[in-house]
Amino acid sequence: MNDTTPDSLIPYDEIVQEAxxxxxxxxxxxxxxAGGVLPGAHHFYITFKTGAPGVSVPPELRARFPDEMTIVLQNKFWDLAVREEDFTVSLSFNQMPSKLxxxxxxxxAFVDPAVDFGLQFQAVEEDEDDLASAENDSANGASERDVASRITSSEDGSNVVSVDFGKKK
Structure with a gap:
């Protein structure tokens, strides 16, 4: 009997990530x-690759966060517009409005700490330096440890979903 998993001809990992x-x-x-109003105590931490194709952030933010950035959608955001492939939102960074x-x-990564819900995604482009996701300070002051613990803590009963389709060796 063979213990190795055969290569799939169906891209399950891509399908799940997309979903x-x-x-x-x-x-x-x-x-x-809802007019940009978050229901109840909901708020979101969204981590993204600043160098990924299609990302648009002001040059000073790209310089400050050359690899990855976490934004917080809670109290001070506006002009949220969601399209099929992306979304735009305006936030204030050091009292300077910026559209992303x-x-x-x-x-x-996507986290809603109000209900202990989180999703982690495979990186668009994987670098060897991408060992710790969400290590950058969020734009609205969350510490690196706070954001990282919300994203990775699933042993405490929270609803963090991480999907990794690495091949068995």
């Missing part, structure tokens, strides 16, 4: 439909 990213789009679409365009394919 989970659609969850983020649907949630953001509901917030957009973030393709869903660039997102590496």
């Amino acid at each position: 989970l990213r659609a969850v983020v789009g649907r949630v953001l679409g509901q917030v957009e439909d 365009v973030i393709p869903f394919s660039a997102i590496t």
Whole structure:
């Protein structure tokens, strides 16, 4: 009997990643439909690759976060617009308004700490330096440890979903 898993001709990992990213789009679409108002205590930490194709952030933010960035959608955001492939949102960084365009394919993590829900995604482009996701300070002041613990803590009963389709060796 052979213990190795055969290579799949069906790209399950891509299909699952796409479906989970659609969850983020649907949630953001509901917030957009509600006029940009988050229901109850919900708020979102969204981590994304700043160098991924289609990402648009101001040059000073790209210089400050050359690999990955976490934004917080809670109190101070506006102009949220959700499209099929991406979303745009305006945030204030050091009291300077900035518009960001973030393709869903660039997102590496989505967390709603109000209900202990989180999703982690495979990186669009994997680098050896990508060992710790969400290590950058969020734009609205969350510490690196706070964001990382919300994204990776699933042993405490939270609903973090991480899908990794690495081949068995």
